[in-house]
Amino acid sequence: MSPGWSFAAIALLAFAVMEPITYAVHRWVMHGPGMAWHASHHRARRGRFERNDLFPVCFGLLTVAVLIAGKAVPALAVLLPVGAGITAYGVAYLVVHDLYAHRRFVRLPRGLPVLERLAAAHRVHHRSSGEPYGFLVPFRSFRAGASAATARRVTARDRAGRD
Structure with missing residues (x-):
């Protein structure tokens, strides 16, 4: 090499x-x-x-x-x-x-799907002070500490302008 x-x-x-x-x-x-x-x-x-x-x-x-x-x-x-x-x-x-x-x-600018998923996972962390602790690969956010449904609700609430 x-x-x-x-x-x-x-x-x-x-x-x-x-x-x-x-x-x-x-x-x-x-x-x-x-x-x-x-x-x-x-x-x-x-x-x-x-x-x-x-x-x-x-x-x-x-x-x-x-x-x-x-x-x-x-x-x-x-x-x-x-x-x-x-x-x-x-x-x-x-x-x-x-x-x-x-x-x-x-x-x-907002609306980049990969970055939106990372931002949503980070919002889950801020709301719970728990999972996910990783950031660029927050895969645990939907397995421990927050369900996929929770992450979808957080994302929907944020899109509606609520936090």
């Missing part, structure tokens, strides 16, 4: 692995000992930022450290594509979660 392909493959793998990591951090850290920060995300926002925004700052700093280590230490060069995959996941999360689902900073 050429170096470019291996970089891309490792970055894609890192991107994919980020979803279960996000699930675990969200469920057992943010809804656990990190709730002092995360609670601000489950309340009406006062101002442009919320205390929960400290989480992506911390995650970003860790990712920068991974990238620096991958560049500075030849034996750790594999961390460069890992850091690239983590960064790509962070960008996807920002777009889907903050820009599309919560309509923060800019208002992306």
